[in-house]
Amino acid sequence: MSTGARREGSWSPTSPGGSATTTTEPWRPRAPGRRPGAALRRRARRHRITRPALSAGWQVELDAARDELEAFAAHYEVLWAGSAVPVTALSRCAGALATLPVVAANRPDALVVWFDAHADLNIPRARRAATSALALSGPLGLWDSGLGTGLGTDNVVLVGVRDIDPPEAELIEGAGIPLVGPGEGFAERLGRVVDGRPVYIHIDCDVLEPGVVPTDYLVGGGLSLAELRQAAEVLARSEVVGIQIGELETVTGEEDLDPLLDALSPVLDAVD
Numbered sequence: 001m002s003t004g005a006r007r008e009g010s011w012s013p014t015s016p017g018g019s020a021t022t023t024t025e026p027w028r029p030r031a032p033g034r035r036p037g038a039a040l041r042r043r044a045r046r047h048r049i050t051r052p053a054l055s056a057g058w059q060v061e062l063d064a065a066r067d068e069l070e071a072f073a074a075h076y077e078v079l080w081a082g083s084a085v086p087v088t089a090l091s092r093c094a095g096a097l098a099t100l101p102v103v104a105a106n107r108p109d110a111l112v113v114w115f116d117a118h119a120d121l122n123i124p125r126a127r128r129a130a131t132s133a134l135a136l137s138g139p140l141g142l143w144d145s146g147l148g149t150g151l152g153t154d155n156v157v158l159v160g161v162r163d164i165d166p167p168e169a170e171l172i173e174g175a176g177i178p179l180v181g182p183g184e185g186f187a188e189r190l191g192r193v194v195d196g197r198p199v200y201i202h203i204d205c206d207v208l209e210p211g212v213v214p215t216d217y218l219v220g221g222g223l224s225l226a227e228l229r230q231a232a233e234v235l236a237r238s239e240v241v242g243i244q245i246g247e248l249e250t251v252t253g254e255e256d257l258d259p260l261l262d263a264l265s266p267v268l269d270a271v272d
Contacts, residue, residue: 058124058134062097062145069098069147076102085271086242093120093135093204093246100139101148103200104155107241111197112151113190115159115231116204117219121168135246142171153177157193159231160207163219182223187230191237198239201267203228204247205260213260214249229263236266243267 062069076099079086088095093116103110114120120136123143134143136156141149153175160182164172172179178193180186210218212225223231243264248257261268 061094065094066146069095073098073102073147077106080106085240086244087268087271088243089245089248091247091249093202095246096120096135096202096244097138097145097147099242099244100136100200100202101150103242104139104150104152105148107198107200108150108155109198110155110200110241111194112156113159113194113199113201113235114156114161115202115207115223115228116161117206117217117222118163118204119158119161119165119168119172121171122165123167157190159190160223162221182221182227186223186227187234190231191234194235194238196238198241199235200242200244201235201240202244202246203264205245205249206247213257214251214255215247216249217247225259225263228260229266232264232266236270240267240270243271 072095076086080102086099088099100112103112114136118133120133121140121142122133123137124134134145137143138145138147139149139151140153140156141151157178157180158172159180161179162181171177180190180193204217205213205215206217206219207223208215208228209222209224210220212222245264248260
């Protein structure tokens with residue numbers, strides 16, 4: 001559903017422990033006949049800064065990325081102030097620590113549709129906990145990231161999640177967070193949960209079956225691109241207030257992203 005807001009595109013691998021940079025330019029609809037991934041790849045090559053992964057504990061990684069994450073959150077505020085719709089791609093999902101509090105503050109009516117193989121609802125019990133495993137729990141206020149909270153459990157739906165730790169399972173059940181798993185009637189079940197609400201779409205690429213797109217985390221039983229397309233068609237019936245793609249890795253920098261972008265085209269077109 002188009003709202004008339006401008007769409008802004010970002011290639012933003014602002015990732016604790018990974019290659020990182022952030023840039024945002026006006027995102028223009030592709031011309032007829034152009035490959036849908038071409039502009040994204042050009043932006044990635046032009047603005048990428050490579051850094052070695054820290055592979056350290058969550059606190060070390062978060063401290064190292066804090067300045068960039070704070071800048072990321074500030075830029076989201078600028079986009080919302082200008083009635084723009086953020087469309088972002090990252091190599092890690094931990095950017096959600098910065099973006100989701102801004103989403104919650106500016107669009108408290110929006111449902112965060114969290115596509116992921118993992119729930120990311122852990123809390124930092126251990127020094128070496130992965131920062132990505134904390135990406136949703138921070139904005140929900142389950143621990144203090146220093147980047148903000150404000151997101152409520154009634155504004156989250158987990159989609160395609162299948163690798164869930166026991167404490168996460170207890171939280172999901174206790175808080176009544178909807179979980180739409182892969183399988184028969186997937187898109188229809190998602191549509192019933194969304195029920196026409198405005199949506200902010202977060203997609204970790206490991207929600208897909210391993211091998212579909214390049215990503216670090218490989219968890220079997222994932223969605224196909226066809227199922228992702230069906231979900232995108234359902235979500236495009238709602239107001240799409242933002243799209244964030246995480247865990248999108250690259251080996252050569254020349255991977256074919258067209259199938260992924262084609263699957264997401266209903267929601268990308270909805271914010272043109």
